[in-house]
Amino acid sequence: MSLPDWQQIDTVLLDMDGTLLDLHFDTYFWLTHMPRAYAAHHGLSEEAALAELNKSFSGLKGTLNWYCLDHWSELTGLAIAELKRDVQHKIGFRPHVKDFLQLLRDKGKRSVIVTNAHRDSVELKMARTGLDQLVDRVISSHDYQEPKESQAFWDHLLREEPFDKHRTLLVDDSEAVLQSAATWGIRWLLTIYHPDSQQPPRSDSNFPGIHHFNELDL
Template structure:
């Protein structure tokens, strides 16, 4: 994005996990911690537990249940929220996020977090980071019972948080969400190449992107 583009943007929609917050917390929880605890609870090997969980990961991806902690608690027989709280210390910002949000405010942009995170998990992250104090509003897809991958999510969002599609930027690490937003007509779309600090960047995207927010010239 060029500095001149920012003059055309009034609203900045931001994903949370993998965009503002380090996705390492979520990846570690779902791919390592949960399979270990699930294996212990059901008397399985960790490999067998992960294989079994992967079936649900694959079938549910992109649906609201994929993001619903209550659903996963029922499916696994484990208290997912309590398990996440045990690892709450791993929740943290990606580099330069706080400075970026401060710059957006200085330039009078409307800052709205649009996340697929379940409200219970969201509460843990806000408690750990104070992120809600740095933005104008946070909306969870669970409020609408539609994931961001669905066109219905954007319909609900536009009714509740009116924005000009031609003057709105969405930053998100999910390619499926960016595709959905593109279909809805949001003009400015940007992806995150390095959502998990413990993994290599992935630049396989049809959307322009950044590794970190200090690459953006707001002007």
């Protein structure tokens, strides 16, 4: 599988966190800010809080509850959506994203964000960045009650957002999501090697990838 042939692509499906937006916000929130708040709320050390939370992290990955702020609020006793607002200044675009989205629009490609993020998180990030104004549509997996890792997500998406899977590109930083899309039949798939600006780039993937969107020539 190679980099996209733009003559054969009409629709571009785009992940949000780690693809269009810097994953650093999410990494910092889930591994630093939220555990600190949990420790303070429950009278634990930060180390004990993170260890306790990690037990929940490990069992939920890849499920809808993994991405559900309501679930995490119930589990932790914290108002997770409100807590995210405390560090919203860390929300930001990855490099060259705005130029890429404008280029898609100029070339007549339909751009649709497909994210596992909870709607409360989506709304916070759109208010902070105006990202929703740069694409044609924003879809959360919570709208369908199925994560992108599930084949049912793509079935729902096709019913609501008709597209030709053979003329569609998905860009996502998650290997599990890309594999799900490949199994379902999306032809063009691309990963992101550097989703978090504060972490080293990844080098391993089963899919072709880019570090930044300026590597793509439309």
